[in-house]
Amino acid sequence: MAGEQLALTVLMGVLLVGVFSLVSRYGDIRSYTPIGGQGTGGATSHGHAEKPSGLIRWFTTVDHKDIGILYGLFGTIAFVWGGAAVMLMRLELLAPGYDIMQAQFYNSLLTSHGITMLFLFGTPIIAAFSNYFVPLLIGADDMAFPRINAIAFWLLPPAALLIWAGFFTAPLTGNEIAPAQTSWTMYTPLSAEQVNPGVDLMLLGLHLSGVSATMGAINFIATIFTERGDRVNWANLDIFSWTVLTQSALILFAFPLLGSALVMLMLDRNFATTFFAVDGGSPILWQHLFWFFGHPEVYILVLPPMGLVSWILPKFAGRKLFGFKFVVYSTLAIGVLSFGVWAHHMFSTGIDPRIRASFMAVSLAIAIPSAVKTFNWITTLWNGKIRLTAPMLFCIGFISNFVIGGITGVFLASIPVDLVLHDTYYVVGHFHYIVMGMLAFAAFAAIYYWYPIVTGKMYQRSLAKAHFWLSMVGTNITFFAFLVLGYLGMPRRYASYEFDAAFAPLVQVTNFHQIATAGALILTVGQLIWLWNLISSYYEGPTVQDGDPWDLKDEGMFGREFQWFEAQLARADGGEVDDEVATDGGAPQEGDQTEPSRDDS
Amino acid sequence: MDRDSRTFDRDTLLDLTVNLIPLGIMLFFVVVFLFVNPFGEDRTATLIQMTILVLTFLALTVLTYVSGKVISDSEKELEEMDGIVVSEKVGLDQQPSEEPTEGQSEAGSSD
Numbered sequence: 096m097a098g099e100q101l102a103l104t105v106l107m108g109v110l111l112v113g114v115f116s117l118v119s120r121y122g123d124i125r126s127y128t129p130i131g132g133q134g135t136g137g138a139t140s141h142g143h144a145e146k147p148s149g150l151i152r153w154f155t156t157v158d159h160k161d162i163g164i165l166y167g168l169f170g171t172i173a174f175v176w177g178g179a180a181v182m183l184m185r186l187e188l189l190a191p192g193y194d195i196m197q198a199q200f201y202n203s204l205l206t207s208h209g210i211t212m213l214f215l216f217g218t219p220i221i222a223a224f225s226n227y228f229v230p231l232l233i234g235a236d237d238m239a240f241p242r243i244n245a246i247a248f249w250l251l252p253p254a255a256l257l258i259w260a261g262f263f264t265a266p267l268t269g270n271e272i273a274p275a276q277t278s279w280t281m282y283t284p285l286s287a288e289q290v291n292p293g294v295d296l297m298l299l300g301l302h303l304s305g306v307s308a309t310m311g312a313i314n315f316i317a318t319i320f321t322e323r324g325d326r327v328n329w330a331n332l333d334i335f336s337w338t339v340l341t342q343s344a345l346i347l348f349a350f351p352l353l354g355s356a357l358v359m360l361m362l363d364r365n366f367a368t369t370f371f372a373v374d375g376g377s378p379i380l381w382q383h384l385f386w387f388f389g390h391p392e393v394y395i396l397v398l399p400p401m402g403l404v405s406w407i408l409p410k411f412a413g414r415k416l417f418g419f420k421f422v423v424y425s426t427l428a429i430g431v432l433s434f435g436v437w438a439h440h441m442f443s444t445g446i447d448p449r450i451r452a453s454f455m456a457v458s459l460a461i462a463i464p465s466a467v468k469t470f471n472w473i474t475t476l477w478n479g480k481i482r483l484t485a486p487m488l489f490c491i492g493f494i495s496n497f498v499i500g501g502i503t504g505v506f507l508a509s510i511p512v513d514l515v516l517h518d519t520y521y522v523v524g525h526f527h528y529i530v531m532g533m534l535a536f537a538a539f540a541a542i543y544y545w546y547p548i549v550t551g552k553m554y555q556r557s558l559a560k561a562h563f564w565l566s567m568v569g570t571n572i573t574f575f576a577f578l579v580l581g582y583l584g585m586p587r588r589y590a591s592y593e594f595d596a597a598f599a600p601l602v603q604v605t606n607f608h609q610i611a612t613a614g615a616l617i618l619t620v621g622q623l624i625w626l627w628n629l630i631s632s633y634y635e636g637p638t639v640q641d642g643d644p645w646d647l648k649d650e651g652m653f654g655r656e657f658q659w660f661e662a663q664l665a666r667a668d669g670g671e672v673d674d675e676v677a678t679d680g681g682a683p684q685e686g687d688q689t690e691p692s693r694d695d696s
Numbered sequence: 697m698d699r700d701s702r703t704f705d706r707d708t709l710l711d712l713t714v715n716l717i718p719l720g721i722m723l724f725f726v727v728v729f730l731f732v733n734p735f736g737e738d739r740t741a742t743l744i745q746m747t748i749l750v751l752t753f754l755a756l757t758v759l760t761y762v763s764g765k766v767i768s769d770s771e772k773e774l775e776e777m778d779g780i781v782v783s784e785k786v787g788l789d790q791q792p793s794e795e796p797t798e799g800q801s802e803a804g805s806s807d
Contacts, residue, residue, distance in 0.1 A: 329767050330774050427759055428714070432756060434752070447738070452725075453729070
């Protein structure tokens with residue numbers, strides 16, 4: 096036996112060495128060669144000679160743009176995983192009984208969907224944009240710590256494998272190591288008492304993703320503070336970088352706390368400590384620790400999307416962002432207030448009513464800076480020269496979804512309303528309007544807006560518009576149905592819903608579940624079109640030869656990142672370029688004398 | 697008072713009002729909770745109740761003041777730098793080339 100094992104080990108070693116050498120020599124693989132991508136390795140006129148070719152380049156890169164692309168690819172894969180999980184769940188919910196799966200598998204999908212979308216899609220897709228564009232927008236050569244940047248990204252794939260591990264190990268181990276069924280909130284005592292080792296793997300993966308996010312956040316703070324170009328200071332820092340800075344500060348305070356709480360939970364699970372035991376520290380302690388991280392996490396996920404929309408929307412409205420500084424100060428206000436609202440997730444846990452009232456007060460206060468932004472976006476559109484491009488459509492859809500998602504949130508901040516709607520589909524509808532309706536919409540807007548810079552190609556416009564309309568209609572059908580289901584009393588997290596008629600109207604609930612599933616199918620079709628568009632346009636789309644593909648110069652809206660792109664194009668043509676950091680091109684409009692003519696967009 | 701000797705000019709103060717509203721809401725509830733207490737006496741709970749509001753209030757006040765000060769100082773710095781007053785125009789002047797690009801494809805136009 097020992098001899099066989101040794102032989103297998105040697106064979107595996109030889110195989111790995113062979114694969115490695117094959118990969119390192121495989122230079123003919125279609126290289127990523129956008130003009131904006133700076134370098135493909137090998138002999139190109141505009142590349143960095145030091146960058147290797149093929150896959151080795153991607154495994155060893157420390158270029159912030161490459162790492163941004165890697166984050167984007169990773170986020171997209173996670174989005175597909177999370178989307179597939181939820182489609183299975185929605186199909187199960189078409190009818191009240193257990194039709195295509197049992198509760199255990201539904202619970203696994205539910206857990207995986209939540210954690211994947213928040214930690215493996217949401218945070219990384221934002222990091223994709225911030226990695227690629229923050230250094231360009233602030234005139235930095237790269238991130239402050241390029242290697243830490245690379246490490247932060249490369250922690251994510253193992254994190255994802257650990258989080259998803261149970262799905263792969265369950266069939267191999269006869270369900271001994273099954274996927275976690277804890278929901279993304281991992282409430283104790285459930286999560287502490289489930290003996291399944293898959294939960295430990297998931298917790299370790301989550302911990303790793305938190306380390307990754309924290310490293311990234313430290314890097315962004317250092318970059319924005321210390322690497323700005325000579326002519327970029329706090330007064331003309333762009334709005335996207337402001338939101339990334341605030342987000343990074345939130346990550347810095349929130350994620351280490353999650354990490355600590357996860358370690359405590361793992362100790363409870365494996366070493367018989369009693370941090371969260373009913374007779375020990377109490378399950379409520381877990382909820383306090385989790386939500387002290389969890390609520391800032393919401394703003395970690397929505398502040399940069401707000402920044403993206405604040406950056407992109409004015410470009411297609413032909414007006415600079417109305418009340419730029421209002422948006423900056425309200426972003427900072429949200430950052431601070433987000434740490435004073437966590438217990439609004441715990442109104443029904445029986446905590447002291449006086450303490451509950453304070454959390455309600457701060458939750459109502461945080462609605463103001465959020466609403467201020469909405470009014471700023473609407474006012475930016477007012478009397479603007481609006482061009483309904485795909486990025487602009489997604490920005491407008493973002494605002495529309497935020498109005499519904501935000502206002503339903505204000506209702507939930509009110510204790511009496513929350514006590515009625517807690518743990519129903521109303522809550523699920525509310526936060527999906529935020530995470531899908533805002534985060535994903537802003538990501539789509541940014542992907543389309545910057546697609547020419549990242550790929551050097553232009554996407555197919557009709558497909559992009561089909562993607563928007565299917566996403567907008569699908570989102571609103573699905574999540575509005577959720578709100579109604581919540582009013583009908585449908586509890587969240589259940590795989591079946593065979594109600595006694597005395598508790599809830601089964602026929603209506605079934606109908607709205609079917610409407611929600613139909614909406615989810617529409618959404619899925621939209622996302623398939625999106626994927627097809629991005630991939631086929633990359634291979635076959637028309638090459639962008641103009642540094643101003645959006646005609647922003649005409650409106651005085653030519654931003655720093657497109658100035659950089661234009662310089663890259665000129666450099667590719669062998670022209671001389673001025674490497675000095677250029678300031679934003681947001682010139683004031685005629686008759687607009689109310690603001691100083693500074694970089695306000 | 698001399699304009700330069702003030703911490704914030706009028707425009708900055710106007711910008712900062714955006715954060716006065718949430719501060720006002722929190723202050724309102726502090727006062728309400730001091731005078732209206734339908735849940736009975738409990739010093740510990742009341743202390744925690746007030747701490748949550750007061751700490752958040754103070755944190756937002758400090759952050760608003762500091763960020764307002766930093767941004768306002770940076771504005772003055774920009775004004776003192778030559779040519780930055782009209783920063784957007786400077787950005788446009790620095791474009792490497794205003795010549796029409798060769799063979800602008802259909803892709804080059806907007807959506």
